[in-house]
Amino acid sequence: MFDAWRTRARAVLAAGLRRAAAASTAIALGGAALVGASAATAAPAATAPGAPAAPPASGALGPAAGQLFDEPVEGELAVAVVLEGGGVVEPGDDVLGTIVIANGTDDETAAGTVSLTVGDAPLAGRDALDAWYLGGTGAHEVLRMSAPALLPGESRELPFSVPASALPFEADAPFGARGAAVSWRANGAPPATGRASLVWSAPASGALDLSVVVPITAPIDDPALLPLSRLAELTAPEGGLTRLLDAVDGRGVTLAIDPRLLVSIRALGTAAPASSVAWLERLESLDNPSFALEFADASLVLQAQAGLDAPLEPAEFRFVTDAQEFDEAGTAQPEPDDAAPTGTGPNGDDPAASDPATADPATADPTTGEPTGPGDDGDDPADDAPSREELLAVDASRADLVWPSPGIVGDADLERIAEWRPGAAVLLAGEQVRSATAPSGGAGQSCAPQQRIGGAAVLITDPALDRALADAATAVGSLGADDALGRAAALAAATASTAQSGCALIATLPRIPLDDPERLAAVLELVDGLGPVDLAPLPAAADPASLPSAALVPAENELDRAERFAELVELESQGLELTGLYANPEGADDELRVRLLVLASASWIDLDDAPRQWRAAADRYADFAVGARTAIRVVSGSEIQLIGQQTALPVFIHNDSDRRVSVVVRARPTTGHLDIPEAVTVVVEPNSNVRAQLPAEAIANGLTTVIVTLTTPDGTALPAAAQLSVNINAQLEIVLLAIIGGAVLVLLAVGTVRMIRRRERARGRARLRAEMAESSAPDEDAAAPAGSEPAGAEPGEPERDPAPASDPTPASGTTHDPRTD
Structure with missing residues (x-):
């Protein structure tokens, strides 16, 4: 996602290589063509000219070979040289580097030789530096070594070391960039050549003030504010934002701060990760000069081209703050980092359940994700929330700077920006400015970074330095990083070598988060270490009437994007009518505006495949704003x-x-x-x-x-x-009740009849047993004396009926059929 600057750099380098090829019969692949490399092979023994060299270690790069050069090497031999540390060499230091050879033919190459040459005089100015890369001469050989045979499609890395004594100039030689070239001879064919540059970093007085602008921005793949889990990740000890502050801390670079990043932390209140709160405190404590970007780095140019009467501004942030708690001062009291949820990931956690900033506009507990309302005591948790102004506050050293999207600013846009931000100086890309003080009066500039266009004061960046620093900060691989650093160092050194005292230049870094902020740290350290170069704040805004006049180079107007953005602004209005659907309508209103501002971000231009990605994000916003209107239906x-x-x-x-x-x-x-x-x-x-x-x-x-x-x-x-x-x-x-009632009565009657009949049958069986017992018993009453009592009877007790016999079989010769009863 964040490789757009690399892609842009490779295109520039490829153009340079094609110009070099036109100047010679061989492909002159400079070290700048490298975009990555695998681990270096064992270093062969480097020798001074004429001395025998040991054979290099063997080993093919395999799949990494396709990443070594900007374009596939087909049908030819190619060679490149990369100097370590950006090619900056202190007096008395050896020159270390790597030579890369590649066989793009269909035939195996025989063993050959490679040689390295270095110029003895500084390249005075950018024109001389350009001429060197296009085939300049005048270098002295400082190294010759053997090169191995290569199979078709194979490539090798050959590390080398050149002692300081072999360099063609003395230790007290003047500061400056010197050309370095590598040549590879094999198969008796014309040599393949590659070019780089060496910067002799001898002591020198400062002649060039370089102002570097480093954006401190939030990723735009989060559509609103950054969720808690993302903040915890970015501000962790090894997080991208932490390493970004490590890179700029102590360097005199100017910070361009996106308020969205600060609001994302402050709006979480007590739920904010401790690392994020500490990061914010550290940012505010830095001594770097700084200025605030528009919220979400929203492009004023896009809004002007979309026909807006006024720039969009965020309202409140109640879609997050309504669910949070704040201390009495309305500021965040961080939770311990180990209590913060980790958000979505391979475990399938729902980000809306763990991150307050991505939850439904309904309020949600930041830990459990369950909807919440007023506290148990009846108080709204957001009563102590910071005000809008407190959430958006940026403790910047300057408030008079505007940095619009590069490359698309027109005269009408500049007038509208001057109307919207009166008195502010506009930071413009140098490739868009035609200055009378620039060489040949063309696009670019000299040492006059502040000029006047119309009635507005503009600060103009140096396009060459913009590209060089961007290449170095976004380089891939160790060889690519060293090569990009070398180009940036050579450009700064060549510029400084011819600059008059007090010359000032401005360079900017990409507006998207860097994959590896440590690359930026290396760039700033290298540039800051060059003797004639001083990192300085941006020049103070001057009265436009006192500035030299310049003109804008016609820019490509992004009509398609502007028209679509105008449609999204209208969809926001329609979406505001639907926010009553949600548990927190006011928060839903706020979130619509924040998401729209993120879509206006200038960072979209720097993304790889930017048009497609922006259109997809715009479609998601449209669905978010008004999708519920058609998504809810009666079945x-x-x-x-x-x-x-x-x-x-x-x-x-x-x-x-x-x-x-x-x-x-x-x-x-x-x-x-x-x-x-x-x-x-x-x-x-x-x-x-x-x-x-x-x-x-x-x-x-x-x-x-x-x-x-x-x-x-x-x-x-x-x-x-x-x-x-x-x-x-x-x-x-x-009717149904009557039927049911009648049925119940019938059932009761039938049940009553059955119960009566059952009782009658029971009494009949009892009589039958009694008669059977009576008929089978001996006539004992006749044999008993008159007046005698039955055995076992008490005197005066009534005579009891004898118990029925256990076997009611009738006397012999008599039968009784119970069915006749």
């Missing part, structure tokens, strides 16, 4: 049966968006069969259905059509009306 199904007079009409609502919404459901019957007097508010989760129950009263039986409409809680209609077919049976309920 129409089969005919609905309503039974009874007092009932409820079921209506299913589908939410196809990824945000939770609240909608008001209303129903209007087209006939008098049904009365639905009340609306119902329902909450619909993302990508789900919910059933709304609307109280209804049946007036008459029959079929009717019910028109269902949806609105936001604040009354904005949604285009989701639907017609439902309803069959009403108002009296069917009474």
Whole structure:
């Protein structure tokens, strides 16, 4: 994503190589063509001219070979030289570097030789430096070594060392850049050559004030504020923002600070990671000169070209602050870093559940992600939130600078910027300025970085230094970094060698976050270490009337992007009508504006494949702003049966968006069969259905059509009306109740009859057993004496019936059929 500057640099270098090829029959591949390298092979023994050299170590680079040169080496031999440390050599130091050879032919090369030459005199000025890279002569051989045979498509790295005594100038030679060239001879063909430059860093007095602008910006792949997890990552000890401050701390570079980054930390309140709060405190404590960018580095040029009457400004940040707690002063009290959630990742965590800045506009707890409301004591957690001004505050040393998008500024845009930011100096890319003080009066500049265009004061950057520093700060691989550093050092040295005392130049770094801020640290250290070069603040804005006049070079107007952005501004207005759908409408309003400003960021221009990426981001914004308008709908199904007079009409609502919404459901019957007097508010989760129950009263039986409409809680209609077919049976309920009651009575009667019959059968069986027992017992009553008591009976106790016999079999010769009872 962040390789656009590398791509731009490679295009420039390729053009230089083509010019070199036109000047000689061989391809002159300078060290600048390198964009990466694998680990170097074992260093062969380097020798002075005429001395025998040991054979180099063997080993093919394999897949890395395709990354060594800017363009594929096809049908030819190619060689490049890269000097370590950017080619800056102190008196008495040896020259270290690496020679890379590549066989782009279809045939194996024989073993050959490589030689390195260095110029004895400084290259006075940029013209001389350019001439050297285009085939200049006058160098002395300082190294010759053997080169191995190469298979087709193979390449090798040959590290070398040249002792200081072999250099063609004395230790007290003057400061300056000197040419270095490498030549590879093999197969008897014309030699392949490559060029670089060596900077002899002898003591010298300062003659060049170089102002370097380093952007401190937030990534634009987060559409609003940076989430908690991203901040914790970026401000960790090895995070990108931490290493960026390491690179600029103690250097006299000017910081261009994006307020969005600061708001992202402050708006989290007590939930802000401790590392982020410490990073913010460190930024504010730096002594570097600084100025504030527009919020999200929003391009004023884009807004002017889109026809806006005034630049967009952020409102509040309630979509984050409403869910946070703040100390009494309204500032953040950080949570420990180990308590901060890690956000989304391979474990599948939902970023909206862990990051307050990416949660739904509904308030959410920063740790659990659960929606929250006022505190237990009834106080709103956001009552102590910092004001808008406190959140946006940038403790900058200058407030009179505007830095528009490079390369697209027109005269009308400059006039509009002067109207919007009166009295501010405009920092313009030098490639867009035609200055009378520049060489040949063309695009670029000399040592007059502040000029007048129209009625505005402009600070003009040096395009060559812009490209050189950007190449060095975004280089890939150790060889690519050394090569880019060498070009930047040679350019600065050549410029300083001819600059008059007090000459000032301005250079800017890419506006997108750097992949490796340590590259920037190396660039600043190298440039700051050059004797005649002093890192200095940007020049103070002067009265435009006292400045020399300049003109803008016609720029490509981004009409397509401007027209689309104008459409997005209109979509924001439409989206504001829909924010009532969300639990925090005010926060949703604020988030719409913040996301729109991120889309206006000047950083988009520096991205690789910028048009496609910006269009995709614009489409996502359109869906975020107004997508819910068509994503929420009534689900129409089969005919609905309503039974009874007092009932409820079921209506299913589908939410196809990824945000939770609240909608008001209303129903209007087209006939008098049904009365639905009340609306119902329902909450619909993302990508789900919910059933709304609307109280209804049946007036008459029959079929009717019910028109269902949806609105936001604040009354904005949604285009989701639907017609439902309803069959009403108002009296069917009474009939059914009567049927059910009759059935219950019948069941009770049948049950009662069955119970009576069961009891009668039980009594009949009891009588039968008694008769059977009586018929089978011996006639003991006749044999007993008169007046005697039965055995076991107490005197005066009534006579008991004898217990029935265990075997009720009748006496012999008699039968009894119970069925006759």
